[in-house]
Amino acid sequence: MLRVISYNLRKHKASGELVDLATDFGIDALCLQECDTSDLPETLGPLHLADSTKGNRLGLAIYYRMDRFTAFETNTFALKKSLHDRVLAPAHERLIGTRVVDNETDHELVIASFHAAPLTASNSLRRKQIKAAHAELLGMGSGLMTLMVGDFNYPFFTKSLTEHMKNAGYELSLSDRRTYTRYKVFKGHFDFATSLGLDIENVETLPRGASDHLPILVSAEYGQDSTPIQGTPDA
Numbered sequence: 001m002l003r004v005i006s007y008n009l010r011k012h013k014a015s016g017e018l019v020d021l022a023t024d025f026g027i028d029a030l031c032l033q034e035c036d037t038s039d040l041p042e043t044l045g046p047l048h049l050a051d052s053t054k055g056n057r058l059g060l061a062i063y064y065r066m067d068r069f070t071a072f073e074t075n076t077f078a079l080k081k082s083l084h085d086r087v088l089a090p091a092h093e094r095l096i097g098t099r100v101v102d103n104e105t106d107h108e109l110v111i112a113s114f115h116a117a118p119l120t121a122s123n124s125l126r127r128k129q130i131k132a133a134h135a136e137l138l139g140m141g142s143g144l145m146t147l148m149v150g151d152f153n154y155p156f157f158t159k160s161l162t163e164h165m166k167n168a169g170y171e172l173s174l175s176d177r178r179t180y181t182r183y184k185v186f187k188g189h190f191d192f193a194t195s196l197g198l199d200i201e202n203v204e205t206l207p208r209g210a211s212d213h214l215p216i217l218v219s220a221e222y223g224q225d226s227t228p229i230q231g232t233p234d235a
Contacts, residue, residue, distance in 0.1 A: 029047070200219070
């Protein structure tokens with residue numbers, strides 16, 4: 001079982017909760033959005049910082065459990081910009097991905113943290129960002145299992161998005177409860193996961209903290225068609 005938490009920190013306001021999240025839920029990775037990357041520690045309990053974005057006012061980061069995974073590569077990516085991005089410049093890089101090998105099973109996969117354009121942008125733009133994000137992650141290793149979690153800013157027409165993802169070969173997984181309820185109009189499932197080659201067992205919405213988003217906990221298993229790597233991947 002692979003357990004990953006995704007959390008939008010609301011401009012780093014929820015950073016004081018990270019140690020508890022890292023230690024209380026038995027997770028293997030922690031994916032963050034809207035964090036102050038200059039204020040992130042190298043370790044959070046059993047988790048180690050793979051890397052974070054460098055050019056963002058609102059950054060992304062990935063932590064992983066070193067006793068389970070060996071990390072071989074972490075990349076950050078800029079995606080198509082919305083008008084909001086061009087005017088306020090909150091996020092140059094909207095995707096970070098880490099390629100790891102499971103030390104227990106020798107399976108290789110990519111774990112990614114994603115932050116789509118805000119609601120001022122169109123769903124069409126966000127779909128383009130999701131498609132581009134998947135392409136960038138596939139570039140880290142063709143055919144690798146992929147788990148991309150984060151703030152998709154896509155509370156409306158998720159059934160349509162599910163069909164788009166299915167047609168592209170990905171599974172879209174929503175959590176059991178709403179993850180954003182700050183405003184009466186803009187509430188719903190903002191934070192979820194897309195996956196390739198994994199069987200998503202559950203996506204649980206965790207209790208509210210200092211953020212306007214609620215964390216989600218994704219539990220997944222390696223798909224039946226997924227096989228361990230042959231040899232050691234290049235560093």
